[in-house]
Amino acid sequence: MTDPAAPSGRQAILRAARRAFALQPYAQVTLRGIAAEAEVSASLIVKLFGSKEELFAQTTDFSADADELLDAPLDGLGRHMVLALVRARRQRRTDPLLRVVFSLGIADERTVLRDRFREQVTRRLAGRLPGAEPELRAELILGHLLGLGATLSIHRDGGASEQAAPERLADLCGPAVQRLIDGP
Template structure:
């Protein structure tokens, strides 16, 4: 597929890549702030500063603050990557996904459920989205009895690892090579996925 030329004769493909990178930076910034502050306390200016863009650019890409945070509070894309492995090796895949996310990006977007406030619309939306987009989606892939409970237990184990690695910053776990963590902890998660 060839790139479309713009009137100045330049390719439009780099502009699309830049736009996608900018959108990703805005989403990362909004997730970062949402993990640390109440939704009502976050301004578009704060998101823009963290992302290194102007507030009008956020409006261009997302429309308004509510639309931006609706996207941020969705786990759809994150669940896609987290659950992308084959069922017989999904525990290892999920552990690797969380640990690599922590090491390369300093966070895993699925872990933002840990920061969901107990009360208020923001927390309710995050919990509802997590249940529908992550827990129920995982349960639908499982066979055998108690699939819903097993999905919740597998995710609880995974979130616990994420908390120890990224929030509690356990020295022993953080010092281990990724594949060593996968080898030791993957079976713990997998035990709930395949009875």
């Protein structure tokens, strides 16, 4: 069992819950199943999150991920976004964006996840972009980042992109993202 006082306990629960809600319909997900996956007690989940409904709401919340991704001035945002994504994957062993793509829950759950992503990440990014077509550019920027996340997932066991330093990936991918941020 994971030490309930350890800071990773909450993250382990969220990681297990995201996986469970992505792979199963909401009705089939149990707190006991999530607890077993996270190696914590079901009572700890209730203590930290209150209920299955509240846990689901937190797993479909992208606001903290958006805060991290967008926390840079516009002139360096592309590089920052790549670094934030890669570092989150490596430090927390989670991708802040990919869960929106791989959710296999029922239609209502996928809709909630996509709607929250659109509101909390895509529209928020679009609101920061200067110039023409900010919504289109925001979607394309996030497409670049989702593609990078997928590539890192596919090649996570010894792939060159997984072995490269985050700064090197930002050097290679950041300029393409930055061009979309800067606009036409």
